[in-house]
Amino acid sequence: MARAAALGRLTWQPATVAAARVEAATARTLVLDVDGWTGHVPGQHVDVRLTAPDGYTAYRSYSISSAPVPGRLEVTVQAVADGEVSPYLVDVAEPGDQFEIRGPLGGWFVRRPDDPRPALLIGGGSGVAPLMSMVRAATNPSRLLYSVRSPSDALFTAELATTAAAADGRVAVTHVYTRVAPAGWPDPPRRLDTDALARVVWPRDADAVAFVCGPTGFVETAADLLVDIGHDPANIRTERFGPTGG
Amino acid sequence: MGGYVLTADNPITGALAEHGVAMGGYHIGIHRPSGSTGGSGVAAARPHGEGRMAVITRGFGGRRRDNTDLPPGQYRTDDFPVLSAGPTPRIGLDEWELAVVTETGGRSTWSWPEFTALPTDEATVDIHCVTRWSKFDTSWRGVSVDTLLADVETAAEYVVAHSYGGYTTNFPLEDLLDGQAWVAYEFDGEPLAPVHGGPARLLVPHLYFWKSAKWLRALELRLDDQPGFWETAGYHNYGDPWREQRHWAD
The missing domain is CATH 3.40.50.80 (Nucleotide-binding domain of ferredoxin-NADP reductase (FNR) module)
Known part of the structure; x- marks a missing residue:
């Protein structure tokens, strides 16, 4: 096991929705701009935190679907019928909206660029x-x-x-x-x-x-x-x- | 407690006395047929998360539920989600064996008939997964780790749990003692399904659920701490959900 698992910043950072792409009837990709984001290892995920005006928060984890680039990532989300966070991400969020993310996270379900195996x-x-x-x-x-x-x-x-x-x-x-x-x-x-x-x-x-x-x-x-x-x-x-x- | 054979200089003996008051943080109802002991709902001060940032998410209202007893950053589910790092091992009961191995190489083993003949507890506990779901009032039957270690002589302070399939996870020994941990083989009155860790899994509900190793094969008692599978892959070495110890830096 590689001790050098890629660890993300564990502080919450603001993410701004830069664009949204409909992928299917109940699925959407959100393009997120994050200051200081240094990229990720394919397979990693982020934690998402939504905060309501009264301070109530909800958290979920979503996989990153984009290739690694600095400053930007994409999550592709399927709405869960009785979900709390996914319907917001799929149906409500618009460019300019903000929520918080933490990551990138995960050191196992990852494919490192230097892994030569097919x-x-x-x-x-x-x-x-x-x-x-x-x-x-x-x-x-x-x-x-x-x-x-x-x-x-x-x-x-x-x-x-x-x-x-x-x-x-x-x-x-x-x-x-x-x-x-x-x-x-x-x-x-x-x-x-x-x-x-x-x-x-x-x-x-x-x-x-x-x-x-x-x-x-x-x-x-x-x-x-x-x-x-x-x-x-x-x-x-x-x-x-x-x-x-x- | 009782039943342990501990060396005189064992540093854990002092810590054991604190359990039951220091443990708090999860509510647990243990129904022991013998009536020998029982946990109680110990209310614990719950630390707040880190300081909040002023990012309000436009258009998000949320669906509030009764979040009493929910550790920080968790949400409640009534499903029983499955998480594991690889394929589900299939272990026949005729080849199944559970071992306790001490730091001096001492080895105790139980076949399936021997293991299931041991006294059991019924435990109704809340479980908390690091992927942020919590499930309340899950119902298990299993053998207390206290029972498995009753005749074991050790000076160990740490334990590595080993699973069929190669998974490992680590603990301070004191976290597995005194009615806090079981090797469970029934869930909701039914044999534990392979996908949930059957034939038998560790159940350590006061820590994040990755510590409750599925497909348990052995408990290795050690003098030193040795981080396990997820603990070397970025997850917290101890994993207390009430202190939100998810990752290395938490």
């Missing part, structure tokens, strides 16, 4: 957000398997298509649609299964590291399947998004 990135639903940071910052071969309910729920669709078509072939992208597939899609809608994983898994001698992020059931299934088909459990890193992430 990566298998497996995302379920909004769990693709931290993987998107890894895709955007990837300097080494990466394969993204993205499981999502339907094309209209899928995040980052256009950008992932462009990335996958890039001439360098650095990042391969595969979608699995669980409820509704696009017209002409070769596979019927289905849950992530061994067949889908077998198409993207790296050969055993590639010493690949797998990052799995999504709702608990998805992460359990994907990690179990990876172990079943021979992936070293020690090289599978998981992070879970649940409905309580709201």
Whole structure:
């Protein structure tokens, strides 16, 4: 374990919404300007603190979806139906609004730029957000398997298509649609299964590291399947998004 | 307490006497069939968070709930979220074993039938995850760590918990003694599910829940402190939710 985990500033800092992008019906990316922000390691998250006029506060953690740059970061948030913070971030916040963040945080579910191993990135639903940071910052071969309910729920669709078509072939992208597939899609809608994983898994001698992020059931299934088909459990890193992430 | 075989110069004996008054900060109702002891809801002064900055978030109202008993920076959930760093290990009960290993290499082990024949406690406790959710009144059955250490001779001051799958987490020994910690194998009256740490997990509710190691395999008694998995990856070495000890610098 690297003792040199990248630790963020642990003081709360004001973040100003610079822009907002709708990613899906209930998901949005907020672009945040933060003075003195020095960047992050792909996979890390930030704590968000919202403060109501009467002083009441609410806190949640959100993964960073952007590539590391100084002074700016992006979080991509899926609204949770009965959530407290996510509906604000998805439906209410506008450019110029402020809240506080703390971070970047997390020293395990991270892909360091100097890690030479190829990566298998497996995302379920909004769990693709931290993987998107890894895709955007990837300097080494990466394969993204993205499981999502339907094309209209899928995040980052256009950008992932462009990335996958890039001439360098650095990042391969595969979608699995669980409820509704696009017209002409070769596979019927289905849950992530061994067949889908077998198409993207790296050969055993590639010493690949797998990052799995999504709702608990998805992460359990994907990690179990990876172990079943021979992936070293020690090289599978998981992070879970649940409905309580709201 | 009683039942411990402690060397005469053991520095923890002095600290043990303070438990029950110094512990406060989580409310715990322990229902021991034997009626031997029981925790009580000890009210504790709760330290405030750091000084507030004047950033009011326009358009945010919040949904207030009864936040009594909620440590700073936590929110209450009624779900039971799952967090772990890797795949869920699957351990057959026929191969399962729990060990206590002392600093001199002494080793006590329990097979599953031996372990589940030990006296148990029912513990109803609040749990607090560093990812900011807290769940109130969770109901467990397990073996008190006091019971596992009853016949162990040690001068150790620290413990590293080892899990199937390779996870580790560390404690001062005194934090696992005197009715504060269990090796739990039932949740809500049912066998503990693998995803929540079954067959058996550590339950240390007065610390952030990453300290309650899932898939427990061994307790290693040590003279020195050795930071575990999350403790070397940026998380606080002790992890008291009431002092909001989330990360190294907290």
